[in-house]
Amino acid sequence: xxxxxxxxxxxxxxDTDGMAVASFVLGLLGLLVLNVFLGPSAIxxxxxxxxxxxxxxxxxLLGLGLGIADLVVLAVFMQADGxxxxxx
Numbered sequence: 865x866x867x868x869x870x871x872x873x874x875x876x877x878x879d880t881d882g883m884a885v886a887s888f889v890l891g892l893l894g895l896l897v898l899n900v901f902l903g904p905s906a907i908x909x910x911x912x913x914x915x916x917x918x919x920x921x922x923x924x925l926l927g928l929g930l931g932i933a934d935l936v937v938l939a940v941f942m943q944a945d946g947x948x949x950x951x952x
Contacts, residue, residue, distance in 0.1 A: 891930025
C-alpha cells in the first residue's frame with residue numbers, strides 16, 4: 865500500500881493552476897462588485913499560487929494586479945464619496 869505520490873510526479877500543480885485562475889476571476893469580478901472582499905482574496909490566491917510555482921504565472925500575475933486594482937478603485941470611490949463605503 866502506497867500512501868504518498870510517486871517521487872517523479874509533482875503534486876499540487878493543478879491546485880496552484882486553479883488558484884491562479886481563481887485569483888484572475890475574483891480580481892475581474894471585484895472590479896464590479898464586492899471589491900472589499902474579492903480584491904484581497906485575489907491577492908492572497910495569486911500570491912500563494914506564485915509562491916508554490918504555478919505553471920500559469922501570467923494568470924496569477926494578472927490576478928494579483930486586478931486584486932490591487934480592486935483596492936485602488938475602492939479607495940478612490942471612498943475618497944470621492946467621503947464615506948467608508950460607496951454606492952451609486
